[in-house]
Amino acid sequence: MIRHFATPELRDTYQELAAVTVAQRAEEFTQKGRLDRESWREIADAGVWGLAVPTEWGGSGGTWWDFVAAPEGIAAGGRDLGFCLSMVAQAGLIRSILTYGTDEHKAAWLPRLLGGDVGATALTETTGGSDVTRIRTAAVSDGDHYVLNGHKDHITNGPEADVALVLGRVPEAGQQDITLFMIDMHADGVVQGPIEDMMGNRTSPTGPIALDGVRVEARNIVGGIGGGIDAVYNTISLDRLLYGILAAAYLDPLLDEVMEYAQQRHAFKVPIAEHQYVQGRITDAKFAIEATRWVSYGALDALVQDSDQASLMCSVAKYHAGETLKLGTETALRVYGHLGYMEGRHSQALRDALGTLIAGGTAEIQRKNVFNQMQRLGARAA
Structure with missing residues (x-):
């Protein structure tokens, strides 16, 4: 049973803010292929990153239910899916620090992220893709430091990030060596970019990160030597359900627009909304939106309750997010017809949606x- 819901007042506040920040600059930054850091700073100043952070670390002491209300509002008001995907990456990083970081980590890194710095979680490499256990990035100990070398690919926020949580190996630790390193992206030996030229979500820049002899203090290992995999799975679980939260919130106003257009556009002497084939497309989208919203809420509840079902539910939410975004934006394009297919916001929305079938797993x-x-849950029940 879901115990909480996203806070409507917070959702409305951030929807109004995004409408006068993110939405006003989305086209410009889509053309530039860059993150809108001005809007990022304004939203950070409004307290978005501290919503689920305890007051002792500079946050407002709320819950993750409070936090998800903000990206819901930003997705609805900002109308920029790419910007929201960059927010997902930042949220996962903050949760990792809160869950697995020491007090020293929280004191050192949370003020920067809450204050508007851009964060990234650098997991994937060319050799492994979604299989993060195949990473080759590695570190060797050097006194109270580790020296990190490797190459990360297709990292959300990678070209723009100020700080990053990097997944690597510590071979000297033995078989269980996958480890997370918190690094300053302005440190010597870190090379960011170039930004990848993608067909959609261009306001969420992705790209490579090269690590050439980067010195990381031992105290900036998060979760301990060999503790990287558990922390990563927790982080990506939050990321996955947030895709579902965003999908529903982003598509809600789009479907409202489709309904209005279908009632105004006439074909065969009646509004096209009276044709069953149009009604079928619109209701299919509505069914998908609501299913995605509620399975994502269920996934969040499972995650914060540390349920055995959490990982499964978060993957269900992520799966539905991509499929629903594709269906919803394709529905808009089909109902608008030639107008939808012309270069503009509806064709752009479909391109952005297609990226969510790949990004985030x-x-x-x-x-x-x-x-x-x-299989795991079945074996446990047997």
Whole structure:
């Protein structure tokens, strides 16, 4: 049973803010292929990153239910899916620090993230993709430091990030060596970018990060040597359900627009809204939106309650997010017809939506995780 819901007042506040910040600059930054850091700073100044952070670390002492209300509002008011995907990456990083970081980590890194610095979680590499256990980035100890070398690919916020949580190996630790390192992206040996030229979500820049002899203080290892995998799975679980939260919130106003257009546009002497094939497309989108919203709420509840079902539910939410965004934006394009296919916001929305079938773990990876979790839970119940 879901115990809480996103706070409507917070959702409304951030929707209004995003409408006069993110939405006003989205086209400009889509053309530039860059993150809108001005809006990022304004939203940070409004307290978004501290909503789920305890007051002792500079936050407002709320819950993750309070936090998800903000990206819901920003998705609805900002109308920029890419910007929201960059927010997902930042949220996962903050949760990692809160969950696995020491007090020293929280004191050192949270003020920067809450204050408007951009964060990234650098997991994937060319050799492994979604299989993060195949990473080659590695560190060797050097006194009270570790020296980190490697190359990360397709990292959300990578070209823009000020700080990053980097997944690497410590071979000298033995078989269980996958470890998380918190680094300053302005440190010597870190090379960011170039920004990848993507067909959609251009306001959420992705790109490589090269690490050439980067010195990381031992105290900036998060979760201990060999503790990286558990922390990563927790982080990506939050990321996955947030995709579902965003999908529903982003599509709500779009579907409202489609309904209004269908009632105004006439074909065969009646509004096209009276044709069953149009009604079918619109209701299919509505069914998908509501299913995605509520499975994502259920996933968040499972995650904050530390339920055995959490990983499975978060993958279900992520799977539905991509499929629903594709369906919802394609519905808009089909109902608008030629107007929708012309270069503009509806064709852009479909391009952006297609990226969510891949980003954050492909649909196929979500199926694999759900199947593996079903096996695990079944074995436990036997």
